[in-house]
Amino acid sequence: MANGKLLRQLIRSGLQGDIDNFRAASEAVIAEERDKKHHLLANDLEKLLYGTQLNQTLPLNHLKLASSLPASKDSGLSLLELRPVVRESQDIVLSDASQSILDEILLEHNRADILRSYGLRPAQKLIFFGPPGCGKTMAAEVLANSLSMPLLMVRLDSVISSFLGETAANLRKVFDYVAEFPCVVLFDEFDALAKDRGDSADHGELKRSVNAVLQMIDSYRGDSILIATTNYESLLDKAVWRRFDEAVPFDMPNLEQIKRLLSIKLSGVRRQFDPTDAKVASLFKGMSHADIERVLRRAIKDMILSGKEFLEKQHLDTSLAREHRAHL
Numbered sequence: 419m420a421n422g423k424l425l426r427q428l429i430r431s432g433l434q435g436d437i438d439n440f441r442a443a444s445e446a447v448i449a450e451e452r453d454k455k456h457h458l459l460a461n462d463l464e465k466l467l468y469g470t471q472l473n474q475t476l477p478l479n480h481l482k483l484a485s486s487l488p489a490s491k492d493s494g495l496s497l498l499e500l501r502p503v504v505r506e507s508q509d510i511v512l513s514d515a516s517q518s519i520l521d522e523i524l525l526e527h528n529r530a531d532i533l534r535s536y537g538l539r540p541a542q543k544l545i546f547f548g549p550p551g552c553g554k555t556m557a558a559e560v561l562a563n564s565l566s567m568p569l570l571m572v573r574l575d576s577v578i579s580s581f582l583g584e585t586a587a588n589l590r591k592v593f594d595y596v597a598e599f600p601c602v603v604l605f606d607e608f609d610a611l612a613k614d615r616g617d618s619a620d621h622g623e624l625k626r627s628v629n630a631v632l633q634m635i636d637s638y639r640g641d642s643i644l645i646a647t648t649n650y651e652s653l654l655d656k657a658v659w660r661r662f663d664e665a666v667p668f669d670m671p672n673l674e675q676i677k678r679l680l681s682i683k684l685s686g687v688r689r690q691f692d693p694t695d696a697k698v699a700s701l702f703k704g705m706s707h708a709d710i711e712r713v714l715r716r717a718i719k720d721m722i723l724s725g726k727e728f729l730e731k732q733h734l735d736t737s738l739a740r741e742h743r744a745h746l
């Protein structure tokens with residue numbers, strides 16, 4: 419709880435309508451709570467003070483984050499990238515199983531204080547796995563949004579350096595940086611580097627780099643949430659899975675989920691069909707969320723450019739035919 423002097427200043431300035439003093443006192447209270455590591459409370463207070471729209475622009479501390487991101491010594495490239503956090507939980511369509519794991523993770527963070535009083539920590543090291551375009555990266559954004567935390571993506575291509583010792587130094591910089599401020603840290607497709615260059619001569623070096631990332635994740639004890647995503651779960655061995663608190667699967671959508679996805683993505687579009695019609699939804703069977711989104715985008719463009727006021731099933735058919743041709 420903030421000190422007496424601050425609370426008096428806060429109440430007095432509030433009663434007197436002294437906006438400048440009220441703001442200064444509020445900011446001091448927030449800083450004090452943050453120092454005490456009461457981050458959820460500090461984030462909530464900040465939201466109250468500045469309004470929720472600041473999530474889309476950048477709150478003060480996010481701005482501070484963005485201006486001081488660490489860079490690699492040898493290449494000068496930034497090691498972390500601040501990603502926009504806009505989409506919310508109602509924008510993502512997941513299976514009940516994945517959704518309930520994410521809900522539990524959220525609950526653990528929202529009730530972190532009580533867990534800590536029992537000597538427990540909320541789940542902090544997560545691995546999201548599954549085929550491309552099913553929402554792994556998006557879910558990291560949604561989680562960051564739900565927890566009012568900034569989302570920092572690790573630029574693995576900048577982290578992994580050909581100079582001896584530089585990769586370890588870069589990783590150290592990344593982890594030191596995120597230790598200072600709680601955020602959601604995304605190691606997106608962290609194994610892709612090893613896979614892409616799997617048969618090249620420096621395979622051993624890359625494998626060591628991926629292992630170094632995993633070891634850092636393993637030994638991390640700060641307040642940030644670390645999320646690794648992968649498409650190639652079959653390549654990861656048991657030792658890798660054990661390092662994470664939770665593994666969340668992301669699957670291709672079933673018919674029910676396709677209906678929900680169509681309803682969300684077409685909510686603002688005037689149309690001549692019902693997106694929850696099983697016949698419409700089944701047109702998209704076997705496609706990922708991202709593929710479905712692309713087909714819809716193309717259909718909507720087609721509608722606009724052909725001067726139609728309503729989206730018709732015909733637009734979907736044409737766009738789907740194009741999608742299938744592209745995959746032949």
Ligand SMILES: Nc1ncnc2c1ncn2[C@@H]1O[C@H](COP(=O)(O)OP(=O)(O)OP(=O)(O)O)[C@@H](O)[C@H]1O
Pocket residue numbers: 509510511512548549550551552553554555556557607647648649668679707708709711
């Ligand atoms: N489950 C979902 N619900 C709603 N929209 C989704 C979902 N999955 C993907 N999308 C849409 O597709 C876009 C791309 O998906 P995203 O990048 O999250 O997939 P991914 O699983 O991370 O794929 P990759 O393995 O290729 O990185 C998202 O930004 C979103 O617009």
Ligand SMILES: [Mg+2]
Pocket residue numbers: 554555556606647
């Ligand atoms: Mg992704």
